[in-house]
């Protein structure tokens with residue numbers, strides 16, 4: 472878990488941000504080693520019209536609005552380009568009137584509470600864009616030492632509590648950083664920058680009280696498709712390369 476202290480003086484448009492990313496596509500493989508991206512992402516946060524522009528444009532043609540967004544109702548896909556995407560996540564306060572409905576729409580991994588934590592099977596940057604920010608307890612664990620069996624004991628190391636307030640940025644590293652999320656006091660929106668790489672590991676949910684695995688989830692339908700393709704059509708070499716990619 473890294474708290475990122477990148478700042479920028481000037482805001483950037485979504486188009487300019489995308490142009491910057493697309494000029495360096497190879498660096499999407501390791502965003503934890505790309506400080507220029509962190510500063511540019513902060514500059515995107517400084518663009519206070521980003522979401523308003525996004526909704527205004529989307530409402531011009533609702534037949535296309537959020538077409539291809541496979542996430543829960545909590546997430547809006549701001550942009551999806553080859554190699555990466557940007558999401559806006561909406562975090563309602565617990566006292567929100569539509570709470571019961573909103574909770575049903577949450578992915579099981581994204582429930583609020585003090586007991587269940589999750590990791591992610593992808594690296595991403597997140598920044599508080601609007602509102603007071605959700606409160607999150609941060610942990611790390613060693614993915615290689617965990618098989619992922621339900622009930623398995625896990626050594627979760629506490630990294631303290633953080634509020635994702637406006638302009639504060641965190642880098643979540645895949646299969647390492649774990650967190651519990653608490654509802655914000657008021658409606659909060661965070662922005663995520665996510666390299667679009669095929670996840671090869673399972674996502675894991677933990678019980679932080681008992682320090683045990685609660686459940687795991689298969690990475691994605693794309694991973695399932697890859698498994699089938701490699702199995703049916705792969706040569707010996709394909710299978711060997713693929714085994715190395717997914718083994719860790």
Ligand SMILES: [Fe+2]
Nearest residue numbers: 589590591650
């Ligand atoms: Fe998360």
